[in-house]
Structure formats: structure tokens, C-alpha cells
Amino acid sequence: MSLRSIVFRLWTHGRAGLRNWQPASKILSVSVRREASSTPAQRHYETARQILANNILRRVTNPVSSDLRKRTTKQLFYGNSTPFFAFVGISLASGSIISKEDELDGLCWEIREAVERMEGSVSEAESDLFESGENAELNGFVIGPLIGKGANAAVYAARKAEQAERESNEGGPKFDTESPLSAFPFAMKMMFNFDAESNATAILRSMFRETIPARMHCISGDFVPWMQSMYEDLSVVPPHANVVAMHCAFVDSVAELPDSISQYPAALPQRINPSGYGHNKTLFLLMKRYKMTLKEYLVSERVEGREAVLIAAQILEAVAHINRHGVAHRDLKSDNILVEIGESGPAQIALTDFGCALADKKTGLVVPFRSYDVDRGGNAALMAPEVARAAPSLLSGIDYRKSDGWAVGAIIAEMLLGWNPFYRSAANPKPLQSLSYSEPDLPVLPDPPILAAVASALLTVNPAKRPSAEFAANILQLHLWAPSDWLKSQNPPSNSELMQWLLCLTTKVLTTSSFGVRRSEAEYRLIGSFLARLKLPLVRHALAWLR
Template identity: 40%
Template sequence: MSVKHALSRGLELGRSLIQLGLFKPAGRVAAKFRGERLRVSRPTRTVQPQTFLPGRYRFFRLSLSGLAAQLQSGTFRRVVGGGAPRNRAVFLAFGVGLGLIEQQLEEDRTSAALCQEIQAVFRKKKFQTPLKPFTSGYKLEDYVIGKQIGKGCNAAVHEAAAPFGAPVESGKYSLVERNQKETDDDNKKAGPLRFPATPSFPLAIKMMWNIGAGSSSDAILRSMSMELVPACPQALTKEQGEIALDGHFGTVPKRLTAHPNVITVYRAFTAEVPLLPGAQEEYPDVLPARLNPQGLGSNRTLFLVMKNYPCGTLRQYLEVCVPNRMQASLMLLQLLEGVDHLCKQGIAHRDLKSDNVLLEFDRAGCPRLVITDFGCCLAENLGLKLPFNSWWVNRGGNTCLMAPEVATAVPGPGVMIDYSKADAWAIGAIAYELFGQPNPFYSSQGLEGRTYQEKQLPPLPAAVPEDVQLVVKLLLCRNTCKRPSARVAANMLHISLWGKRVLASLNQARMDELTDWLLCQTAVVLLKGRGSGGSSVEAELQRCFLANIDLEDLHTAVSFLMYGQEQLKSLLAHYTEP
């Protein structure tokens, strides 16, 4: 709320009070104002500066109630001592209006304190990995490797098992032990690693393709360090963890904390490249010369151990299934929560697409999405900004889903590319796939991030809720000032999904109803607990929302939802134009 808007609102409210004649007896009002003036003027009172006005108005914010009390008491002195009626009315309107503004700011202070308390409750309990902790697994020989389950432009992924991934059942060998008995006599034979015919593989091993990084472990870790951004603290051995891992831009990459919608790397180590099942057929050119004379790969490479998501990628799932609108909305919300987690830690993924999102289902059958593949991420100490002084600077991975501010950037001295909302833009494009539509930036007549206009975006299906359509349209705004952050967009969906009734009752952006709803949501999530009935995906999303709640972000989300429908209608109006 700007100062100009606050003063005009005060005058308007004051005049309306005068017209209605809602006055208390003069003696009581004057006594109240004198008491308020004395209370505010105490030198010991300390008030935190408000965040809703610019910093240069700090004195105004601290003394707002005092100024209101002086104006109001001065009005009554003029009533007793005479004076022009017009001047008395203006003084009273101005004073009463400022008092009401101070009351609103006091409500905002209370709401902000409540949000901080809710945050503290839900941030104490951190996300727990679904796999139990383990202390081994720093060697390739610790794993039983199965068939290939994925392949990209720089790595292949195979299913795997180990004692910590598959507990030993009574009367049976573990997978490793059983495989060891089968291969004891063949340890010295060349050929692919052997594995049981029908085991359960709870893990996945990602083998990076090493072309040009050499066979030194230090050189491999430095060259592929961006892949270690989602690694847990125990992923590397102590000796490897002490290596200064230089990233693509010459800085030490950051490490992500665990999140339900971001992949976790449990182990990372270097080892000799083995001849895995299907390697000769799927990727012979990247094998070392000892396995393929025509191969270009080095003898050693980096291996990453993660949880196995047997349902595959989001793209594979959407090719055979069409989620209902509730599931699609929850999937969109999960992507926003994951990107918000990255942004809060100063990391931009820069290669978001449905191929880089893995999928599984919770007990209620709701899809759970996990963002993976951080090989193109930005994890510099500069945060979400990248110096762009030449065309040789890597701007990211998938050019089709590159945000307009990134795609249109022109290098030069002092030029910085801001990635703070670039991943959110990519999620807006992926949203079309979630709701059964072709991605407008992929299709044969697709749009280009450099040149498209908002009115060219195809409409989402009519069955998609209006609030969700609004979120998608806002995410795909070319102007970053009009585009919400991932946090604000996620808040909009949270309120739309679980606070529709309270949104309808909000009036003039007052937060009373929203505060009551937040308290109810907190009680519901705490009472529901982990592992009880319902969708665990929904429970995780609600916990993420309450753990990241912020009053200003809520104000922005509510403003978008309350006043953004007109913008949506104007955008949709272009679709009906001849």
C-alpha cells in the first residue's frame, strides 16, 4: 500500500464515517484519543518497521498512530474553540482515516507474526527420505545392477539393488548375497554384470558418460559437479567430500536440502565403466576402448545412486494416461513447490521438461512428481543471476522451454540474466501437457519463447478451473514483473484448492478470514498426521504450503486471484476474435 493510496483511503473512510454519523460521545472519544496519544508517545515503545511501505517512510510508519491521535484531538479542540466547519471536517476525516490505517497495519503485524509461528511449527520436522539410512554403498561392487530403465543425452540409468535398499527376508539371501553365489566362479570372466532374474530393485544407478574429462576422480568430480547439487551430505566419502568441486562457471556448487518434489542423490562415486546390460546396443560410442574398440569414453566415470521410480518419467506417463483435473492441478502444484524450493536456495534448474520429471503414486493413487537431472542447473554464489558477457556462456538446456527473458538476452558488459522466474515459466508450458493438451512450444506449429505473444497461447480445456487457467496464463507472461514467482503461483493454487470458500468471503483484501483459514488448515494438517487416510501427496503439499507461508506472498496471491480474473477474461477474449 503506497503512502498516496493510504492517505486517500484515510480521507475516504473518514468522510464516510462523518456522513454516517458514527461518532461516540465527544468526551469518550477525546479521552480515548488523548490516551492513544500518550501511549504512542512513550519513548520506550518499539515497533518493527512494516514491509508494506517503502523503507524511506520508516518514520511515517512508526509514528502513524501518533499522528492520527494528534489530528483527531486537534479536531475536537477546533470544535470547542471554533473554526471553519470545512477545516474541522477535513481534520477529522484525515485523523480518523490514519487511525484506521494504523489499525490495518496492526492487523498485518499480527498476521505476519502468526505466519512466522506456523512456519516454525512445520519447519521443525524436515522431510524424511523413504529409504532407511545406510552407511555403505560407495563402490560399484556393492550393488546388483539390472536392466536399463532410462537414457538421456549424457547418461544412462539402470535399476539396482543393495542390502540397504532391499531388506533380507527370513530364510532367504539378500539380492547381493544371492547374486554373489551365482557369480563366485565367474568373477574373472569378461562380460556384463550378472543379476537375478526377477528381483525387486528399489534403487537406480545413473552412469554419466565421460568423454573428455579424463579418468582422474578429481577431474571427473569437478567436471560433473552440477550433478551433485541434489546430493545428500553422506553422498560422498569423506576424502571425496573434501575436494573443492568447481562447477561449470568456476564456483563451488550449492547443495540442496531434501524436498518431496526434488530428487535426492544418496551416493556418488567414481568407478571403472562396466559393460552393463544393453550397453553395446544402446550406447556403444561412449564406452571406453577396452569394452568397445571404437568407443570414445574414458575408463572411469561418475555414478549416482538414487531411488528407483518404476513408473518412469512424466512424459511417459502422459503418453498413456490422462489425469483428471484434480490430479493435474496437484501435479502442477508439486512442480511449483519443487521450483520454489530450488529458488529459495539460489538454484535454477534451467532444463525443466516432462522428461526430467520422475513419477510414482502414493497409497491413494495420486501421482507424486520429482524433479531430476541437474546437469544444466545454475548454482553460483551470485544466486539466480548469471553474467552474460559473451555468446559462449551457457544459458541452459532445453531451448524450446527457455523463458523469454533468457532467450532474448543479448550479451554485453555488465549484462546479467535473471533466472528467478525462468523455471516458473517452463512450468506454465508443461501445464498444457498435464491437462491433456500438446505443449504449445513443442508442436509442429509451436510458438517460440523469443517471439510469442500472450494472445497466441492456445486455450486450456474448458473443464480446467478458472483459477488454474489464471495461474497458467500468468506464468506464461512475457513481462517478468507481471509473472508471479513459483511461491506466489503455488499459494494461488493452494487457496484455490483448499480455501475456495474463504476466498469468496474476502472483502477489500482484509486478512481476517484468511488468517482464520490458516489456523484451521494448521489444525487439520497437524491432526491428520502422517500416514493416516487420504492422499499423502496432498498432506505433503499442505505441509509445504504452511512451512513456507509468508504474509506478503499471501497478499500478492490473493490480489492475483481477486483481481486477476479480469486479466484472464481479456486474454481469453483474444481467442474469440476473428
């Protein structure tokens, strides 16, 4: 058997195992980090990766390539792909390698690994908030003004307390409602606890869905084994540029926060409000503070053209990411999408509020539906037809694999029209309903044509004919970044052209030292999301759809 055949089999059989592998959510025992250990699958894949690199590297003999070959072999051992990309770039320019499908697949894997490492480093730096031995507790933060309130939680602006402030916070958290919002980089979400007992076990069991995107769980050491056991059955969402940056989740006592008596008196415990129904302890979620929700942004700004495509692509990337990791949001709407507005460039969005999410490894995204008591999810207005029309029986189930994509289609229609066709409003007195909807009922959507076409495709009643969120994201990514002649020509690009383009994108993402020169941070991170899940067959399929 040739070396190439051996390598091809290693890649083919190794991918299937790694596709289903995902790192466990970090759990802190008194804020001590638990480092992930290397798995046998990882070690096996690293070996295959080095074999593939050596197989490709032997095929070039010029002096420059010889030097790069030595550097690449050495650096790959330590997980650094930079010399590898330099070598492949020279080889592509000379047209000497990267012709076989297995070699292309191996290079795509290198690109995914390099971008994922970069994104992981960014996320780790964002959430590196606590010193060794430091507890995550409400007293460790300065609480600012109330910035949002819903039926299940209140959200406050927050910042970490300085050492002197922490020492003076022994009687409770310090408040600061006078400073501007720009002084508070975080948002502290306090869940309303009406049902769970005032202990960490009961609270986390009751509200575990809210913590799905949490990067750390700060709990006492007694609960670590229980938490590990629970999270073995729970699908968690790794950090992503378009999923809310939830730095940590912790349980603490409810405090009398600013405006709590006037805004949510019933949620307070009786020690604060004698007429309250809340319990003494609850779950707190520390997140990045975003500017506003997408719903508020659409009211204040007219979103159209390229900006609309960029926002839709980010939403689809977020949905593709959570679906790929076994999670269905089930409550997608413009209220649950946060918007960060930079100094220049388009808005950066983040998916939030996972309280209605489906995240069970045992059932996956198809839930047995034997009675009407089964929870179908949150927002009924944007519920996909296969969910809304499902009827219980002994062998039936509800398929959520493409239900979030349907909701994204409705949100895109809301961006283009200025109103959501599934919501009742002055502009839409007769809203569409999932129970009776058919494709001709959808109003004519304005430009851009690519976005109108994607929204219409996502609002296809039959889920078998509806594109997945990942496929729809690929379409918009190619529309944004691919050479325009690819989209006009009837002939697909060659393998060499595809790889040159992908390597060019990868180089830009990995080597950009600052944003805003040519593209914004939102655009570079959007490209990074595309590269981090890169698969050539899906790219070719999306190109065929566009042509």
C-alpha cells in the same frame, strides 16, 4: 522500549539473515557422516523465539493455559513446538491473543520450523542407507534391468545387496534382470564420461551440476577439503517432497552392465568395448525409483480437473524451492519430471536432471552476458523470452529468476491441451517460438479455469509482469485448500481466521499417522511444502489475486 518492540525488531532483523542461510550438502568421507553444527544465527533466533513465546504466553491466565505455558517454555528449549501450537489453538479459540503483526509473523515462523523439521526427518529416514564405515560403491548394489537411457546417462533399477551378496560381488556388481521392477526401490544413474579424467576430482568438477540435489557425497577422505571448497561457491538444493530423492553421489569404475554393449557402446571404456570412447571411471547417482516421467504419464492418462491442479502445484512448489535456494533448472520439460503413482490419490511428482542448472552463489540467478559463448541452458523450445532474446554487451546479463516459471506455464498448457504449443507435432504443425511469441498467440486453454489463468500469467513475455513460481504456487494452494467463501468474498479474511486455518493445516500435516484416509501422501506433502515457506503477506497477495 517495550518487550513487544524488542521482540518485533529481533524477528524483523533476524529473518533477513536466516533467509540467506542454508545448510551445506553432506559430504561423506568413506561414508562417515558430517554433522552440521549450530550457527550463531541459529542460537540467536532460538533466543528470540523463546522471548516471543513467553511474551504471548503471559497474556493468558486460565489454569489450562498456565499448564500449557509451563510445558511450552520447557519444550521450546528443546525445539519442540507441539505444546506451543496447543496453547495458541486455545488462545485463538478464546480470541485473546495473536492480533499484532509481529505476533502473527512469529507464529508463522513456528509453523515453518515445525514443518521443516518434519520434512527433514522424513528425508533423513529415506536416505539412511549406509551403516557406519560402509562405503558407497557399485558392488554394494544389485543392478536390475535398464529402465532409461539418454544422451548423457543410462539409468538402471537397483537395490542394496545383502551381506552375502556383497561378499560375492568382489569381481564386480551382481545383476538381476529377472525379478520384477517392484523388487528394486532405487534407480542407479550412470553418467557417460567422455571427457573427464578417471579420478574423483576431475569427474566431480566436470559433473557437479548433476549432484545439486544429492543428500550425500560419498568420496574418499583425500577429496573432502576440495569438495568443501567447491561447495562453498555452489548453491545446493535441500531435500524437498517434489525434488528427486537423490540419496547419494559417488565415483566408481564403469562396469559392463546389462544391455550396455547394445544400448550405449560408445560410452564404454576400451577395456569393455575396444571401440568405446568412455573413460574407466564415472559418476553414479543413487535415487529413488519413480514409475515414469510426466511425458509418459500424459500419454497414458488424461489429466484434467483437480488432478491437473495438484500436479501443477507440485511442479511450482519444486521450482519455488530451487529458486529460493539460488538454483535455476534451465531444462524444465515433461521428460525431466518424474511421477510416482500411489495406490490411491493423485500422482506425486519430482523434478530431476539438473545437468543444465545454474547454481553459482557468486553470480546468483542473473548471469553476465558479454558474448554468445555464455551457456544459456538446455531446452531451447521452452526457453523464456528474456533468455532467448538476450543480446550480449559489456553490461548486460541474463535474468533467470523467472525463467523456470515460464517453462512451467508451457508444461501446464501441455497438460490441458494434450500437446505442447511450443513443440512441433501432428496436432501443432506451427509451434510457438520464444523469440517471436506474444500473449495473443497462446491457444485458448480448456478448464479448469484457475489453471488456464495461471498458465497464461506464467507465459507473460515481460518478466516484470510475470508472477514468480512461488506466487503462482500460492495461488493454486489457496485454490485447493482455502475456505471457498474467502475466494468469493470481496472482504479479506481476518488475522484470526487466517491463523485458525493455518493452524488447522499444520495440525493435519504434523499429526497424520497414515495417508489415504482422507487425503493422499501427495496432498499432505503438498500442504507441507506450502507451510514450510509460509509468509502472510504473500498469502494475502495471492488471495487478492484470486478474488
